[in-house]
Amino acid sequence: MDVFASETAPFAVAIGLTLAIAAIELAGLLFGAQPSAIVDSALPDLDTDVPDMEVGPLSQTLSWLSFGRLPALVVIILIAASFGLCGFALQEALRRTLGFALDPWFASVPAAIGAAFVTxxxxxxIARIMPREESDAVSTKAFVGRVATVFRGVAGPGSPAEAKLTDIHGKTHYLLVEPDEGETVMPxxxxxxxxxQEGSVYRAISKLKPAG
Structure with a gap:
């Protein structure tokens, strides 16, 4: 039993994390809090409905894992649960067929890959059947006329840079901006x-500074 426990320790921790997150979310519902909303607000807004949206490798990875389609805690639960279950299944399959199990940290690699695809x-x-809250939804068309701040790269003709923008609900969105015709570079x-908007890129002009 001790050997089995050591071979599956990371996966048992993942299952325990799943139960702990579910308990926190349940407690939040009972006391009128929304832990998932707190986690969602800490992540970049991912506009999964915008075709060809490219805002960097981190946002692409989060979007691929279904962040933005589901509440963040739901995705985290999926990751932890699937990692734990994939790990347990892998170790048990190896033990039954080959008579041994992998070192748990080596087994964590295929388990993590499997968990990513399961998630x-x-x-x-789940996103197809889960009702979506539309009351605070903001169309990307609503970005037109709003002020964004370039925070990564230099935006130039044919060379967009990443910018962040806060919508009317206080949510931060990350998008690609490029100077409009006649505009200079935007550091x-x-x-x-x-x-x-032109595809996945937003055309922008420099904000006029108030006369001093």
């Missing part, structure tokens, strides 16, 4: 005004 496709399936820290 991806389970998340897509990091520049405040720009979004004037239109």
């Amino acid at each position: 991806r496709y389970a998340g897509l399936a 990091e820290g520049s405040e720009v005004v979004i004037i239109r």
Whole structure:
């Protein structure tokens, strides 16, 4: 039993984490809090309905894992549960067929890969049947006319940079901006005004500074 426990320790921890998160979410519901909303607000807004949206590798990875389609805690529960179950299944299958199990840290690699794919496709399936809250939804068309701040890279003609924008609900969105015709480059820290969207890129002009 002790050998089995040591071979499956990371996966038991993942299952325990799943139960702990579920308990926290349940307690939040009982006391009128929303732990999932707190986690969601700490993540970049992922506009999964915008085709060809590219805002960097981190956002792409989070979106692929179904963050943005489901509440963040639901995705975290999927990751932890699927990692634990994949790990247990792998170790048990090896023990039954080959008579031994892998070192748990080596077994964690295929378990993590399996968990990523399970989370991806389970998340897509759940998102199709889970009702979505539309009251605070913001169309990307509402970004036009709003001020964004370039925070990574230098935006130039044909070379967009990442910018962040806060919508009317206080949520932060990350998007690609490129100077409109006649505009100069926009270095990091520049405040720009979004004037239109072209595919996954937003055209912008420099925000006029108030006369001093």
